[in-house]
Amino acid sequence: MNAPGNGAAPTAAVTARPVLSITGLSKRFGGTQALQDVDLEIAPGEIHALVGPNGSGKSTLIKILAGYHQADAGADARLDGEPFDLGTDHDRLRFVHQELGLVGELSAMDNLALSRGFARSRFGNIRWGEQERRTGELVHRFGLDIDVRRPLVDATPVQRTVVAIAAALQGWDGDQGLLVLDEPTAVLPPSEVAKLLDIVRELRRGGASVLYVSHRLDEIFQIADRVTVIRGGRRIATRPVHGLTPQSLASLMAGEDTGPCGRPQVSAGTSSSAEPALEARQLTAGPLRDLDFTLARGELLGVTGLAGSGHDVLPYVVTGAWTGEAHGRLRCPARSQEWSDASRAARLGIPLVPADRPAQGVIGEFSVAENLTLPLLSRLRTRRVLRGRHEAALVDNWVERVGIRTAGRDAPITTLSGGNQQKVVMARCLALEPDVLVLCEPTAGVDIATRLQLYDLIRAQADQGLGVIVSSSDVGDLLALCTRVLVLREGRVVREIDGAAITEPSLVHAMEGTEQ
Numbered sequence: 001m002n003a004p005g006n007g008a009a010p011t012a013a014v015t016a017r018p019v020l021s022i023t024g025l026s027k028r029f030g031g032t033q034a035l036q037d038v039d040l041e042i043a044p045g046e047i048h049a050l051v052g053p054n055g056s057g058k059s060t061l062i063k064i065l066a067g068y069h070q071a072d073a074g075a076d077a078r079l080d081g082e083p084f085d086l087g088t089d090h091d092r093l094r095f096v097h098q099e100l101g102l103v104g105e106l107s108a109m110d111n112l113a114l115s116r117g118f119a120r121s122r123f124g125n126i127r128w129g130e131q132e133r134r135t136g137e138l139v140h141r142f143g144l145d146i147d148v149r150r151p152l153v154d155a156t157p158v159q160r161t162v163v164a165i166a167a168a169l170q171g172w173d174g175d176q177g178l179l180v181l182d183e184p185t186a187v188l189p190p191s192e193v194a195k196l197l198d199i200v201r202e203l204r205r206g207g208a209s210v211l212y213v214s215h216r217l218d219e220i221f222q223i224a225d226r227v228t229v230i231r232g233g234r235r236i237a238t239r240p241v242h243g244l245t246p247q248s249l250a251s252l253m254a255g256e257d258t259g260p261c262g263r264p265q266v267s268a269g270t271s272s273s274a275e276p277a278l279e280a281r282q283l284t285a286g287p288l289r290d291l292d293f294t295l296a297r298g299e300l301l302g303v304t305g306l307a308g309s310g311h312d313v314l315p316y317v318v319t320g321a322w323t324g325e326a327h328g329r330l331r332c333p334a335r336s337q338e339w340s341d342a343s344r345a346a347r348l349g350i351p352l353v354p355a356d357r358p359a360q361g362v363i364g365e366f367s368v369a370e371n372l373t374l375p376l377l378s379r380l381r382t383r384r385v386l387r388g389r390h391e392a393a394l395v396d397n398w399v400e401r402v403g404i405r406t407a408g409r410d411a412p413i414t415t416l417s418g419g420n421q422q423k424v425v426m427a428r429c430l431a432l433e434p435d436v437l438v439l440c441e442p443t444a445g446v447d448i449a450t451r452l453q454l455y456d457l458i459r460a461q462a463d464q465g466l467g468v469i470v471s472s473s474d475v476g477d478l479l480a481l482c483t484r485v486l487v488l489r490e491g492r493v494v495r496e497i498d499g500a501a502i503t504e505p506s507l508v509h510a511m512e513g514t515e516q
Contacts, residue, residue, distance in 0.1 A: 016044050017081050019178050019209045020093075025075040025086075027060055034060040035233045042178060047200065047210045049224035049241070051217070053253055053475050053508055057233040058213055062182050066095050079178075092177030096184060100164040104153040108163045109135040111152065115167045138166040158192035161185075162199065179203060180211045183307065185219060197223050215306050217246050217512045229253055246514040254508035274298065276333050277467030278318065278350070278436045283328035283342055286313040289491035291328070295436065295467045300458070302482035302502075303471040306511055309488040312355060315440040315471045320346025321354070334435050348436075351375075351429035353422070355441040355471075361425045362413050369395045369409040372428050398427040403453060419450030426454070430461065437461065438469045443477055455480050475507050487511055 020042040027035040035057045042048045052058050063069045067087030077086045084090055102111050112135050119130040135148040144162045152160055161184055168179065181200065185193045193216075200210055200223055212224060220227055221241060229236040229252045237252055274296035283291040287310035295301050305311040316322040318330060326342040332350070340347055354360035362371050372395050395409045404423045406416055413421060422442070429437055439458070443451045458481055462468050470481050478485050485502055487495040487510040495510040508514075 018042055018078070019044050019046075019080060020211075021076075021078045021081075022086070023076045025061065025064065025077075026072040027057075027064060027069060028072060033233055035064075035230075038230060038233070038235045039238075040228060040235070041238070042209050042211055043225075044209055045204060045207055046225045047204055047212055047223055049220045049227040050211060050213045050230070051215070051220060051227055051249070051253055052230040052236075053504070055474055055476060056230045056253075058230060059182075060233075061230070062095075062097075062180060062213060065093065065180060066097075093180070094168040094177065095180045096161070096164045096168050096182065098183040100160060102152055102160060102164055102167075104160075105151050107150055108139060108146065108148040108152060108155075108166075111163060112138065112167045112170060115170065135166075138170065139163060141166070156192065158195050161196060165199065178209045178211060180213070182213045183215070184212075185214065185216060193219065215512075217249055217514065220249065221246065231255055246512065247509070250509050250512045250514040251505065253512075254505040278469075279331045279333065280318060280342075281329045281339075283314070283317055283326070283330075285317045285322055285326035285328075285342065286310060286324055287491040288313055288317065291488075291491070291493065293486060293493070295469060297334075297435070297467050298462050298465045299484065300462050300468050300470060300482045302478040302485035303469060303488065304473060304475075304478055304485060304507065304511060305488035307473075308490075309511075310491040311471050311473070311488045312440060314488075315352055315354075315438045315469065317342060318345055318348075318469070319350045319352040319438050320344070320348070321352055332435055349432070349434065350436045350438055351432050351434050353425050353429055353437070353439045353442055355444060357418065357421060357425065357444070362421050364412075364414050366413055367410045368399070368404070368406050368413055368416065368424055371413045371424050372398060372409075372431070375428060376431055394431065398431055402427045402430075402457060417446075417450070419446035419454075422446055422450070422454065423457075426457065434466070436467045436469070438471070440471045441474070441477075442470060442472065443474060451476075475504050478502065478507060479504065489513060 018041045020040070022038070022040045025035055025038040025040070038057070038061065040061070050058055050061070060069060064071045064086055071086045075086060077084055079090060079092060103114070106114070109131055113131060119127040119134060121127055132148060139146065139148060139162060144159060146155060146159055152163060155163070185196055197219065200212065203210060214220060224241045226238060226240050227244070227249065228238045229249070231253060276294050277297045277299070278295040280291065280293050287308060291314070293301075303311045303314050313322065317326050326345070328342040329339040330342055330345055330348060331337070331339045332348050358364070363374070369391060373391055376394070392409060399406065399409065402423045404416070404427065405420050413424065416424070442458070443454055446454065458468060470477060472478055479502065482502060483499065485497045485507065486493050487497065487507070494513070497506055497510065
């Protein structure tokens with residue numbers, strides 16, 4: 001598989017005047033250089049892929065194009081050769097973001113109207129029939145047969161994605177612009193990916209240019225003419241897809257010269273012969289399929305994979321926070337030799353640091369103290385009275401131990417930075433004195449300095465015998481923390497990587513399925 005599936009001739013595409021040309025694009029967030037002198041050029045009628053590992057700068061680049069972030073001074077941007085200001089609302093530049101930006105409770109017809117307005121009569125009244133007709137024409141253009149008046153919560157993932165594309169293309173002269181698709185297949189099951197790729201090809205046949213952002217290399221080889229690889233905020237290469245293989249592209253993404261920098265020492269206490277802290281057998285939930293694993297005491301076990309692999313579901317299943325059906329068995333041998341059904345995993349009392357901190361980790365209306373002690377109230381009260389001095393002492397102890405920077409225990413949690421809010425969530429979990437701790441995307445949205453502090457904190461807890469599961473799509477987390485990593489694909493473990501073998505290339509190749 002080393003040729004684009006759309007029959008394009010990339011060498012011809014790049015000779016025409018670019019639809020989009022950006023040179024010298026940089027962006028710094030405090031002490032972090034997210035992008036450094038990145039160049040990007042997209043030809044007319046081209047499907048141009050943008051790839052790179054998590055944290056490479058892809059999202060920052062797209063957000064600058066969309067106007068969410070402002071680029072640093074010095075970048076030059078042109079549409080069809082004409083200068084334009086990055087981030088301005090340009091009608092020839094349209095976006096479909098990974099989150100889609102749809103309101104599930106509303107219909108396709110209403111969602112399209114939210115972005116471009118309703119069809120109205122000269123007196124200002126909504127012309128419902130005309131609005132329905134317009135919506136139907138747009139979605140049927142892509143072969144989508146849905147009732148445009150039904151709420152989108154009833155639609156399939158690919159149907160919602162098509163509605164988002166239709167919303168983006170309203171009133172667009174497609175042969176004169178660029179459509180940016182950011183991870184459009186991230187939440188789609190494999191059976192529906194092919195349908196979406198057909199839609200992208202149809203857009204290209206209509207004359208549109210497409211910037212296609214994806215982690216899935218198989219899609220790149222099916223659909224793209226050229227691919228730009230960024231890593232560490234820099235453009236590594238722009239190549240015709242027909243001259244690459246999945247292995248060579250993954251190598252460009254990972255950087256084969258990348259060594260185990262920042263890797264922790266693998267101690268004998270984390271070997272497979274250590275006492276188990278958690279055992280899981282035949283876990284099946286969401287995308288997970290008959291998953292078996294054992295976490296040893298003192299082990300830092302990584303779990304990773306591409307979107308849809310199930311690595312981000314596992315933390316919620318083993319802690320009992322998964323809201324869907326769950327099957328299989330779990331056991332914490334130090335507490336009980338009895339197996340628990342996965343549907344009753346909450347009884348094991350395993351704390352979770354969730355991925356979505358604002359929505360799932362903290363209560364914005366509560367103080368630092370209230371957020372930290374929320375699961376500990378039964379320990380801090382006599383009968384029905386909360387022992388305030390005991391609560392204050394506990395909070396002050398953990399604020400100091402974890403290094404939470406706050407104006408005081410009674411300060412609103414929202415006055416803390418994202419990193420310090422994460423420390424509060426960590427302290428709340430550790431205060432329960434668990435045998436197992438589960439972390440999901442533990443460093444998302446925190447600065448570099450706080451990330452390093454969190455790494456030190458997590459390692460220190462493992463050194464004291466705590467078994468830790470680190471579920472992360474950030475290779476940096478896995479490299480810095482884990483003594484063993486399970487790589488998932490389609491809900492199953494496809495690779496187990498141990499100790500010094502945990503490198504960025506080995507992780508990226510395993511996730512992409514491009515191992516030699």
